[in-house]
Amino acid sequence: DGGITQSPKYLFRKEGQNVTLSCEQNLNHDAMYWYRQDPGQGLRLIYYSQIVNDFQKGDIAEGYSVSREKKESFPLTVTSAQKNPTAFYLCASSIAGDQSPLHFGNGTRLTVT
Amino acid sequence: KQEVTQIPAALSVPEGENLVLNCSFTDSAIYNLQWFRQDPGKGLTSLLLIQSSQREQTSGRLNASLDKSSGRSTLYIAASQPGDSATYLCAVSTGANSKLTFGKGITLSVRP
Numbered sequence: 001d002g003g004i005t006q007s008p009k010y011l012f013r014k015e016g017q018n019v020t021l022s023c024e025q026n027l028n029h030d031a032m033y034w035y036r037q038d039p040g041q042g043l044r045l046i047y048y049s050q051i052v053n054d055f056q057k058g059d060i061a062e063g064y065s066v067s068r069e070k071k072e073s074f075p076l077t078v079t080s081a082q083k084n085p086t087a088f089y090l091c092a093s094s095i096a097g098d099q100s101p102l103h104f105g106n107g108t109r110l111t112v113t
Numbered sequence: 114k115q116e117v118t119q120i121p122a123a124l125s126v127p128e129g130e131n132l133v134l135n136c137s138f139t140d141s142a143i144y145n146l147q148w149f150r151q152d153p154g155k156g157l158t159s160l161l162l163i164q165s166s167q168r169e170q171t172s173g174r175l176n177a178s179l180d181k182s183s184g185r186s187t188l189y190i191a192a193s194q195p196g197d198s199a200t201y202l203c204a205v206s207t208g209a210n211s212k213l214t215f216g217k218g219i220t221l222s223v224r225p
Contacts (some may be wrong), residue, residue, distance in 0.1 A: 004156075033211070042117065042202070042215035043157075090156055099145045099164065099206060102213070104156035105193070 002027045006105035008093050013112050021076045021108045023068075023091035029103070030096035032074035036060060037088040037107075046089075049074055049097045078110060087113045115140045117205055119216035127224050130174035134188040134219050141181045144206045148177050148188050151200045151218065155218055159202075161188070191225045 004025045013019045025032065031050050035043040045058030049068040063082025068074055074093075078085045088109050092102045116139045128133050133195045136146070145164050149157040161177040163186070169178040176189040190197055202218040 006156075031209075031211075042217045043204075045211065045213070048211045050211075051208075055209065058211070092157075096209075099162070099209070100147075101147060101159035101162050102151075103159065104155070106156045107154070109154075 003092055003100070004091055004103055004105035005086075006089075006108050008108060009106070011078055011108055011110045013110070016080045017112075018077055018079050018109065019085075019112075021073045021078070021091075021110070023076065023105060024072055025074075025091075025093045025103075026072060027093055027094045027103060029093035030073070032062070032068070033092040033094075033102070034058075034066065034074070034076045035092065036091040037090055043090065046076065078112075085110060097098055114144075115207055115214040117203060117216040118212050119201075119203060119219050121219065122217065123220045123222070125222040125224060127208050128193060128195060130223075132190050132193055132221075134190070134221070134225045136186040136188070137215055138184045138186075138204050138205045138214070140205075140207065141184050142211075143181060144187050146177075146179055146206055147205065147206070147213070148175075148186075149202045149205045149206060149207050151202060153200075157202065190221075193221075197221060199224050219222060 033048040034046040047066040049055035092104045163179040163184045174191040198216040204213045204215040
């Protein structure tokens with residue numbers, strides 16, 4: 001089955017540590033996205049990538065970094081510079097250059113204490 | 114700046130009722146509008162996508178309409194079932210998917 005896999009489902013880290021969230025897709029989509037979801041707020045775009053080896057900042061990129069070395073993979077690193085990292089992180093993909101539906105993974109819930 | 118509003122934040126209905134979920138947006142210059150469903154602790158599932166040139170889209174018991182000039186969309190759910198209980202989010206695009214603005218969602222509970 002084609003889809004997006006995010007791992008792990010739950011992640012716990014101490015303050016000051018960097019942590020990397022995994023996102024893999026086998027939908028052959030060119031575009032991939034990272035969103036953050038907080039209670040009572042809409043999804044906010046962190047980073048997106050339209051093609052391999054290229055990515056752009058979204059609305060709330062500060063304290064995050066990404067890479068896109070392979071079409072299938074778009075890992076997100078939450079750095080110690082991110083002031084409020086505890087959140088639900090969602091990865092998505094779509095056909096690039098087209099107004100096609102977003103496909104989402106099941107998310108990673110990150111808790112930093 | 115585009116703003117998307119979904120009111121009310123929560124809704125509870127008895128099983129079998131037909132219901133309408135509302136979504137409003139401030140900038141009518143949109144490319145498309147998407148409706149998603151989110152189950153607790155899960156990702157979003159795309160339900161319907163309406164292009165700016167379209168007025169409505171249908172999938173099974175779901176029908177979404179779009180009125181760009183008034184900045185509104187509705188998601189109609191016919192003969193609601195307990196399995197429809199979830200949070201429904203709308204999102205509008207002013208360009209590619211990187212320009213999607215999401216509403217906060219409506220949490221629907223369908224009582225047996």
